[in-house]
Amino acid sequence: MKQLNVDLGDRSYPIFIGSEVMANSDLWRQFIRGKQLCIVSNETVAPLYLPALKAQLDGFDVLEVVLPDGEQHKNLNTLNTIFDALLSRNQNRSTTLIALGGGVVGDMCGFAAACYQRGVNFIQLPTTLLSMVDSSVGGKTGVNHSLGKNMIGAFHQPQCVVADLSVLGSLPDKEFSAGMAEVIKYGLICDVTFFQWLEDNIVGLMARDTALLAEAVYRSCVDKAAVVAEDETEQGRRAILNLGHTFGHAIETAEGYGSWLHGEAVAAGMVLAVTLSEKLGWVSAEVVERSKSLLSKANLPLLPPSSMNLDQFLQLMGRDKKVIDGRLRLVLLKALGDAIVTSDVPVSMVKTVLQEAGVKA
Ligand code: NAD
Ligand code: GLY
Helix, strand or coil, rough: CCEEEECCCHHEEEEEECCCCCCHHHCCCCCCCEEEEEEEEEECHHHHHHEEEECCCCCCEEEEEEECHHHHCHHHHHHHHHHHHHHCCCCCCCCCEEEEECHHHHHHHHHHHHHHHHCCCCEEEEECCHHHHHHCCEEEEEECCCCCECCCCEEEECCEEEEHHHHHHHHHHHHHHHHHHHHHHHHHHHHHHHHHHHHHHHHHCCCCCHHHHHHHHHHHHHHHHHHHHHHCCCCCCCHHHHHHHHHHCCCCCCCCCCCCCCHHHHHHHHHHHHHHHHHCCCHHHHHHHHHHHHHCCCCCCCCCCCCCCCCHHHHHHHHCCCEECECCCCCEHHHHHHHHHHHHHHCHHHHHHHHHHCCCC
8 A cells, every 4th residue: 555645734634545445444534533424425436335435434423425427417506415415414513524436526525525514524535547646635626617617616625535446447448548637647747757657657557557556646646745735725836737727628618517528628638738838949849749649548639629619719718717817827838747837828829729739710
Protein backbone atom coordinates (compact mmCIF):
# COMPACT_ATOMS: atom_id res chain seq x y z
CA MET A 1 0.00 0.00 0.00
CA LYS A 2 1.11 3.56 -0.74
CA GLN A 3 0.20 6.55 1.38
CA LEU A 4 0.65 10.28 1.13
CA ASN A 5 -0.66 13.34 2.87
CA VAL A 6 -2.46 16.44 1.64
CA ASP A 7 -0.88 19.15 3.79
CA LEU A 8 -3.46 21.75 4.70
CA GLY A 9 -2.77 22.54 8.34
CA ASP A 10 -5.69 21.43 10.50
CA ARG A 11 -7.52 20.23 7.39
CA SER A 12 -4.70 17.85 6.36
CA TYR A 13 -5.63 14.29 5.46
CA PRO A 14 -4.13 11.05 4.21
CA ILE A 15 -4.68 9.29 0.89
CA PHE A 16 -4.39 5.49 1.01
CA ILE A 17 -3.73 3.74 -2.32
CA GLY A 18 -3.62 0.00 -2.86
CA SER A 19 -5.38 -3.21 -3.77
CA GLU A 20 -8.09 -4.26 -1.31
CA VAL A 21 -7.42 -1.17 0.82
CA MET A 22 -11.17 -0.65 1.29
CA ALA A 23 -11.37 -4.01 3.08
CA ASN A 24 -8.58 -2.90 5.42
CA SER A 25 -10.99 -0.76 7.38
CA ASP A 26 -8.79 -0.56 10.48
CA LEU A 27 -6.78 1.83 8.38
CA TRP A 28 -9.52 4.31 7.59
CA ARG A 29 -12.35 3.65 10.09
CA GLN A 30 -10.46 5.86 12.57
CA PHE A 31 -11.47 8.86 10.44
CA ILE A 32 -15.17 8.32 11.14
CA ARG A 33 -16.58 10.59 13.79
CA GLY A 34 -19.75 9.62 15.64
CA LYS A 35 -21.95 6.56 15.24
CA GLN A 36 -24.09 7.73 12.36
CA LEU A 37 -22.91 7.13 8.81
CA CYS A 38 -24.44 7.90 5.46
CA ILE A 39 -23.01 6.06 2.45
CA VAL A 40 -23.80 7.91 -0.77
CA SER A 41 -23.41 5.83 -3.92
CA ASN A 42 -25.19 5.31 -7.20
CA GLU A 43 -27.27 2.59 -8.81
CA THR A 44 -24.27 1.17 -10.74
CA VAL A 45 -21.63 1.17 -8.01
CA ALA A 46 -23.85 0.27 -5.03
CA PRO A 47 -24.69 -3.30 -6.16
CA LEU A 48 -20.99 -3.94 -6.84
CA TYR A 49 -19.31 -2.58 -3.71
CA LEU A 50 -21.78 -1.32 -1.10
CA PRO A 51 -22.47 -4.70 0.60
CA ALA A 52 -18.72 -5.32 1.13
CA LEU A 53 -18.25 -1.80 2.43
CA LYS A 54 -21.17 -2.14 4.82
CA ALA A 55 -19.71 -5.38 6.15
CA GLN A 56 -16.70 -3.30 7.29
CA LEU A 57 -18.94 -0.99 9.27
CA ASP A 58 -20.42 -3.19 11.95
CA GLY A 59 -21.57 -1.25 14.97
CA PHE A 60 -22.43 1.93 13.07
CA ASP A 61 -25.90 3.22 12.26
CA VAL A 62 -25.61 3.17 8.46
CA LEU A 63 -27.93 5.04 6.11
CA GLU A 64 -27.63 4.27 2.39
CA VAL A 65 -28.47 6.80 -0.30
CA VAL A 66 -28.36 5.42 -3.84
CA LEU A 67 -28.46 8.12 -6.49
CA PRO A 68 -29.31 7.73 -10.17
CA ASP A 69 -26.16 7.25 -12.28
CA GLY A 70 -24.84 9.95 -14.58
CA GLU A 71 -23.47 13.47 -14.96
CA GLN A 72 -26.97 14.61 -16.00
CA HIS A 73 -28.10 13.92 -12.42
CA LYS A 74 -25.34 16.01 -10.84
CA ASN A 75 -27.69 18.82 -9.90
CA LEU A 76 -29.53 20.45 -7.01
CA ASN A 77 -32.55 18.15 -7.35
CA THR A 78 -30.46 15.04 -6.79
CA LEU A 79 -28.53 16.77 -4.02
CA ASN A 80 -31.81 17.43 -2.26
CA THR A 81 -32.55 13.69 -2.12
CA ILE A 82 -29.42 13.33 0.06
CA PHE A 83 -30.69 16.04 2.43
CA ASP A 84 -34.17 14.42 2.48
CA ALA A 85 -32.62 11.11 3.52
CA LEU A 86 -30.34 12.67 6.17
CA LEU A 87 -33.17 14.67 7.72
CA SER A 88 -35.70 11.84 7.57
CA ARG A 89 -33.28 9.66 9.54
CA ASN A 90 -32.43 12.44 12.04
CA GLN A 91 -28.76 12.31 11.17
CA ASN A 92 -26.98 14.76 13.44
CA ARG A 93 -23.95 17.01 13.14
CA SER A 94 -21.49 14.29 14.03
CA THR A 95 -22.64 12.11 11.16
CA THR A 96 -19.97 11.13 8.59
CA LEU A 97 -20.86 10.92 4.91
CA ILE A 98 -19.01 8.37 2.78
CA ALA A 99 -18.82 8.87 -0.99
CA LEU A 100 -18.65 5.50 -2.73
CA GLY A 101 -18.43 6.16 -6.46
CA GLY A 102 -16.81 8.22 -9.16
CA GLY A 103 -16.43 11.97 -9.39
CA VAL A 104 -20.14 12.61 -9.74
CA VAL A 105 -20.99 10.86 -6.48
CA GLY A 106 -17.89 12.31 -4.78
CA ASP A 107 -18.65 15.90 -5.82
CA MET A 108 -22.30 15.62 -4.74
CA CYS A 109 -21.63 13.78 -1.48
CA GLY A 110 -18.88 16.27 -0.64
CA PHE A 111 -21.16 19.21 -1.36
CA ALA A 112 -23.93 17.65 0.75
CA ALA A 113 -21.37 17.27 3.56
CA ALA A 114 -20.31 20.92 3.13
CA CYS A 115 -23.91 22.13 3.45
CA TYR A 116 -25.65 19.72 5.82
CA GLN A 117 -26.05 21.47 9.15
CA ARG A 118 -23.36 23.91 7.90
CA GLY A 119 -20.78 21.19 7.45
CA VAL A 120 -20.19 17.59 8.48
CA ASN A 121 -17.29 15.20 7.92
CA PHE A 122 -16.95 13.04 4.85
CA ILE A 123 -14.69 10.34 3.46
CA GLN A 124 -13.92 9.72 -0.20
CA LEU A 125 -13.90 6.12 -1.48
CA PRO A 126 -13.33 6.85 -5.19
CA THR A 127 -14.19 4.02 -7.59
CA THR A 128 -13.11 5.42 -10.97
CA LEU A 129 -9.56 6.18 -12.09
CA LEU A 130 -10.53 9.82 -12.60
CA SER A 131 -11.87 10.18 -9.09
CA MET A 132 -8.80 8.48 -7.59
CA VAL A 133 -6.34 10.83 -9.30
CA ASP A 134 -8.34 14.02 -9.28
CA SER A 135 -11.83 14.65 -7.97
CA SER A 136 -11.49 12.95 -4.56
CA VAL A 137 -8.41 15.02 -3.72
CA GLY A 138 -8.44 18.73 -2.96
CA GLY A 139 -11.90 19.45 -1.62
CA LYS A 140 -13.71 20.86 -4.64
CA THR A 141 -17.33 19.79 -4.31
CA GLY A 142 -20.47 20.84 -6.12
CA VAL A 143 -23.12 20.32 -8.75
CA ASN A 144 -23.86 21.52 -12.29
CA HIS A 145 -26.39 24.13 -13.35
CA SER A 146 -28.08 23.94 -16.74
CA LEU A 147 -26.15 27.11 -17.65
CA GLY A 148 -22.73 25.92 -16.57
CA LYS A 149 -20.73 23.04 -15.20
CA ASN A 150 -19.79 22.84 -11.49
CA MET A 151 -21.16 26.35 -11.02
CA ILE A 152 -22.64 25.71 -7.58
CA GLY A 153 -20.32 24.31 -4.95
CA ALA A 154 -17.97 24.69 -2.03
CA PHE A 155 -14.46 23.85 -0.92
CA HIS A 156 -14.80 21.13 1.69
CA GLN A 157 -11.93 18.76 2.41
CA PRO A 158 -12.53 15.06 3.22
CA GLN A 159 -11.19 13.34 6.35
CA CYS A 160 -9.33 10.81 4.20
CA VAL A 161 -9.30 9.30 0.72
CA VAL A 162 -9.25 5.53 0.19
CA ALA A 163 -8.28 4.58 -3.39
CA ASP A 164 -8.84 0.83 -3.71
CA LEU A 165 -7.36 -0.20 -7.06
CA SER A 166 -9.18 -3.55 -7.09
CA VAL A 167 -12.48 -1.79 -7.92
CA LEU A 168 -11.02 -0.56 -11.21
CA GLY A 169 -11.46 -4.09 -12.56
CA SER A 170 -15.14 -3.41 -13.25
CA LEU A 171 -14.63 0.04 -14.77
CA PRO A 172 -15.65 0.24 -18.47
CA ASP A 173 -12.75 0.94 -20.89
CA LYS A 174 -14.12 4.33 -21.91
CA GLU A 175 -14.22 5.46 -18.26
CA PHE A 176 -10.71 4.14 -17.69
CA SER A 177 -9.45 6.20 -20.64
CA ALA A 178 -11.24 9.28 -19.30
CA GLY A 179 -9.27 8.86 -16.06
CA MET A 180 -6.04 8.56 -18.02
CA ALA A 181 -6.67 12.05 -19.44
CA GLU A 182 -6.31 13.53 -15.94
CA VAL A 183 -3.25 11.34 -15.24
CA ILE A 184 -1.57 12.64 -18.41
CA LYS A 185 -2.58 16.17 -17.38
CA TYR A 186 -0.19 16.05 -14.39
CA GLY A 187 2.73 15.18 -16.63
CA LEU A 188 1.88 18.05 -18.94
CA ILE A 189 1.35 20.72 -16.29
CA CYS A 190 4.00 20.05 -13.65
CA ASP A 191 5.90 16.80 -13.96
CA VAL A 192 7.98 16.13 -17.06
CA THR A 193 9.58 13.03 -15.48
CA PHE A 194 6.11 11.58 -14.93
CA PHE A 195 5.18 12.43 -18.53
CA GLN A 196 8.20 10.44 -19.76
CA TRP A 197 7.32 7.59 -17.39
CA LEU A 198 3.80 7.56 -18.84
CA GLU A 199 5.18 7.42 -22.39
CA ASP A 200 7.32 4.42 -21.37
CA ASN A 201 4.50 2.60 -19.55
CA ILE A 202 1.32 3.49 -21.42
CA VAL A 203 0.81 -0.02 -22.83
CA GLY A 204 1.00 -1.66 -19.39
CA LEU A 205 -1.19 1.02 -17.89
CA MET A 206 -3.88 0.52 -20.52
CA ALA A 207 -3.70 -3.22 -19.72
CA ARG A 208 -4.43 -2.14 -16.10
CA ASP A 209 -1.27 -3.61 -14.62
CA THR A 210 -1.82 -3.14 -10.87
CA ALA A 211 1.73 -2.12 -9.95
CA LEU A 212 1.84 0.47 -12.73
CA LEU A 213 -1.59 1.76 -11.78
CA ALA A 214 -0.57 2.11 -8.14
CA GLU A 215 2.42 4.19 -9.25
CA ALA A 216 0.34 6.32 -11.65
CA VAL A 217 -2.35 7.03 -9.03
CA TYR A 218 0.28 7.77 -6.37
CA ARG A 219 2.28 10.17 -8.56
CA SER A 220 -0.88 11.92 -9.76
CA CYS A 221 -2.01 12.39 -6.16
CA VAL A 222 1.45 13.64 -5.11
CA ASP A 223 1.33 16.24 -7.90
CA LYS A 224 -2.23 17.28 -7.11
CA ALA A 225 -1.61 17.44 -3.35
CA ALA A 226 1.40 19.73 -3.89
CA VAL A 227 -0.63 22.19 -5.98
CA VAL A 228 -3.59 22.11 -3.57
CA ALA A 229 -1.31 22.62 -0.55
CA GLU A 230 0.06 25.73 -2.21
CA ASP A 231 -3.30 27.22 -3.18
CA GLU A 232 -6.28 25.45 -1.59
CA THR A 233 -9.02 27.81 -2.80
CA GLU A 234 -7.63 28.57 -6.26
CA GLN A 235 -6.49 32.14 -5.83
CA GLY A 236 -3.75 31.47 -8.39
CA ARG A 237 -1.62 28.41 -9.08
CA ARG A 238 -4.34 25.78 -8.51
CA ALA A 239 -5.93 26.87 -11.78
CA ILE A 240 -3.16 24.99 -13.65
CA LEU A 241 -5.05 21.81 -12.71
CA ASN A 242 -7.58 22.99 -15.25
CA LEU A 243 -5.41 22.50 -18.35
CA GLY A 244 -7.83 21.87 -21.21
CA HIS A 245 -10.84 22.36 -18.94
CA THR A 246 -12.00 25.74 -20.33
CA PHE A 247 -12.38 24.11 -23.75
CA GLY A 248 -13.53 20.85 -22.14
CA HIS A 249 -16.29 22.37 -20.03
CA ALA A 250 -17.58 24.18 -23.14
CA ILE A 251 -17.75 20.80 -24.91
CA GLU A 252 -19.52 19.12 -21.98
CA THR A 253 -22.07 21.92 -21.66
CA ALA A 254 -22.74 22.14 -25.41
CA GLU A 255 -23.08 18.41 -25.93
CA GLY A 256 -25.29 17.89 -22.86
CA TYR A 257 -23.90 16.58 -19.59
CA GLY A 258 -23.05 12.89 -19.87
CA SER A 259 -22.71 12.84 -23.65
CA TRP A 260 -18.96 13.45 -23.77
CA LEU A 261 -17.23 12.09 -20.66
CA HIS A 262 -15.43 14.75 -18.61
CA GLY A 263 -12.02 13.15 -19.26
CA GLU A 264 -12.72 12.90 -23.00
CA ALA A 265 -13.64 16.59 -23.17
CA VAL A 266 -10.51 17.44 -21.15
CA ALA A 267 -8.35 15.39 -23.55
CA ALA A 268 -9.61 17.28 -26.62
CA GLY A 269 -9.29 20.52 -24.61
CA MET A 270 -5.68 19.75 -23.65
CA VAL A 271 -4.76 19.22 -27.30
CA LEU A 272 -6.25 22.66 -28.07
CA ALA A 273 -4.36 24.23 -25.16
CA VAL A 274 -1.03 22.65 -26.10
CA THR A 275 -1.54 23.67 -29.75
CA LEU A 276 -2.26 27.23 -28.62
CA SER A 277 0.93 27.13 -26.55
CA GLU A 278 2.82 26.13 -29.70
CA LYS A 279 1.21 29.00 -31.69
CA LEU A 280 2.54 31.37 -29.00
CA GLY A 281 6.01 29.92 -29.52
CA TRP A 282 6.19 28.47 -26.00
CA VAL A 283 6.41 24.77 -26.84
CA SER A 284 7.70 22.97 -29.91
CA ALA A 285 5.68 21.01 -32.46
CA GLU A 286 7.33 17.92 -30.95
CA VAL A 287 5.58 18.58 -27.60
CA VAL A 288 2.23 18.82 -29.40
CA GLU A 289 2.92 15.53 -31.21
CA ARG A 290 4.05 13.76 -28.01
CA SER A 291 0.93 14.97 -26.18
CA LYS A 292 -1.35 13.78 -28.98
CA SER A 293 0.45 10.47 -29.24
CA LEU A 294 0.13 9.72 -25.51
CA LEU A 295 -3.53 10.75 -25.41
CA SER A 296 -4.33 8.68 -28.48
CA LYS A 297 -2.57 5.61 -26.98
CA ALA A 298 -4.95 6.10 -24.04
CA ASN A 299 -7.81 5.93 -26.58
CA LEU A 300 -8.85 9.54 -26.03
CA PRO A 301 -10.30 12.00 -28.56
CA LEU A 302 -7.91 14.60 -29.96
CA LEU A 303 -10.49 16.83 -31.65
CA PRO A 304 -13.59 18.67 -30.38
CA PRO A 305 -17.04 17.51 -31.56
CA SER A 306 -17.93 18.51 -35.11
CA SER A 307 -21.39 19.64 -33.94
CA MET A 308 -20.02 22.74 -32.16
CA ASN A 309 -19.51 26.07 -33.89
CA LEU A 310 -17.09 28.88 -33.07
CA ASP A 311 -19.62 31.25 -31.45
CA GLN A 312 -20.97 28.51 -29.23
CA PHE A 313 -17.44 27.59 -28.13
CA LEU A 314 -16.43 31.16 -27.31
CA GLN A 315 -19.70 31.94 -25.54
CA LEU A 316 -19.45 28.86 -23.33
CA MET A 317 -15.74 29.47 -22.66
CA GLY A 318 -16.69 32.97 -21.50
CA ARG A 319 -18.68 31.41 -18.65
CA ASP A 320 -15.60 29.66 -17.27
CA LYS A 321 -14.93 30.22 -13.56
CA LYS A 322 -11.45 31.48 -14.43
CA VAL A 323 -12.92 34.47 -16.33
CA ILE A 324 -12.19 37.72 -14.44
CA ASP A 325 -13.85 41.00 -15.46
CA GLY A 326 -14.81 39.51 -18.81
CA ARG A 327 -11.24 38.44 -19.66
CA LEU A 328 -10.74 34.85 -20.66
CA ARG A 329 -7.95 33.20 -18.69
CA LEU A 330 -6.43 30.04 -20.08
CA VAL A 331 -4.03 27.43 -18.76
CA LEU A 332 -1.24 26.98 -21.27
CA LEU A 333 2.20 25.40 -21.32
CA LYS A 334 5.37 27.49 -21.09
CA ALA A 335 7.22 24.19 -21.54
CA LEU A 336 6.43 20.50 -21.18
CA GLY A 337 5.77 20.06 -17.44
CA ASP A 338 5.37 23.79 -16.79
CA ALA A 339 1.88 25.29 -16.99
CA ILE A 340 0.85 28.89 -16.39
CA VAL A 341 -2.43 30.77 -16.29
CA THR A 342 -2.62 33.67 -18.72
CA SER A 343 -5.14 36.21 -19.92
CA ASP A 344 -2.79 37.48 -22.62
CA VAL A 345 -3.96 35.37 -25.51
CA PRO A 346 -5.64 37.17 -28.42
CA VAL A 347 -9.14 35.80 -29.06
CA SER A 348 -8.24 35.68 -32.76
CA MET A 349 -5.56 33.10 -31.94
CA VAL A 350 -8.02 31.00 -29.93
CA LYS A 351 -10.38 31.13 -32.91
CA THR A 352 -7.64 30.04 -35.30
CA VAL A 353 -6.75 27.04 -33.16
CA LEU A 354 -10.41 26.04 -32.89
CA GLN A 355 -10.91 26.42 -36.64
CA GLU A 356 -7.79 24.41 -37.41
CA ALA A 357 -9.26 21.69 -35.17
CA GLY A 358 -12.34 21.59 -37.40
CA VAL A 359 -14.71 23.92 -35.51
CA LYS A 360 -16.89 25.70 -38.08
CA ALA A 361 -17.39 29.49 -38.07
P1 NAD B 1 -18.69 9.21 -12.88
O1 NAD B 1 -18.73 9.50 -11.44
O2 NAD B 1 -19.89 9.56 -13.69
O3 NAD B 1 -18.33 7.69 -13.08
C1 NAD B 1 -18.25 7.18 -14.38
C2 NAD B 1 -19.15 5.96 -14.59
O4 NAD B 1 -18.51 4.82 -14.03
C3 NAD B 1 -20.51 6.05 -13.93
O5 NAD B 1 -21.45 5.42 -14.75
C4 NAD B 1 -20.30 5.25 -12.66
O6 NAD B 1 -21.50 4.73 -12.14
C5 NAD B 1 -19.39 4.17 -13.13
N1 NAD B 1 -18.54 3.56 -12.14
C6 NAD B 1 -17.89 4.18 -11.13
N2 NAD B 1 -17.06 3.33 -10.52
C7 NAD B 1 -17.20 2.14 -11.15
C8 NAD B 1 -16.58 0.87 -10.98
N3 NAD B 1 -15.62 0.68 -10.11
N4 NAD B 1 -16.97 -0.12 -11.79
C9 NAD B 1 -17.93 0.09 -12.75
N5 NAD B 1 -18.51 1.26 -12.97
C10 NAD B 1 -18.14 2.28 -12.18
O7 NAD B 1 -17.46 9.98 -13.59
P2 NAD B 1 -15.96 10.30 -13.14
O8 NAD B 1 -15.19 10.33 -14.39
O9 NAD B 1 -15.51 9.45 -12.02
O10 NAD B 1 -16.09 11.78 -12.58
C11 NAD B 1 -16.47 12.84 -13.40
C12 NAD B 1 -16.98 13.94 -12.53
O11 NAD B 1 -15.93 14.40 -11.66
C13 NAD B 1 -17.45 15.17 -13.29
O12 NAD B 1 -18.67 15.58 -12.76
C14 NAD B 1 -16.37 16.20 -13.03
O13 NAD B 1 -16.87 17.52 -13.07
C15 NAD B 1 -15.93 15.82 -11.66
N6 NAD B 1 -14.58 16.25 -11.32
C16 NAD B 1 -14.39 16.89 -10.16
C17 NAD B 1 -13.13 17.29 -9.78
C18 NAD B 1 -12.93 17.92 -8.44
O14 NAD B 1 -11.83 18.43 -8.18
N7 NAD B 1 -13.91 17.89 -7.57
C19 NAD B 1 -12.03 17.02 -10.59
C20 NAD B 1 -12.26 16.34 -11.79
C21 NAD B 1 -13.53 15.95 -12.14
N1 GLY C 1 -9.73 19.44 -10.86
C1 GLY C 1 -9.27 20.77 -10.62
C2 GLY C 1 -9.01 21.09 -9.22
O1 GLY C 1 -9.17 20.29 -8.34
O2 GLY C 1 -8.66 22.21 -8.92
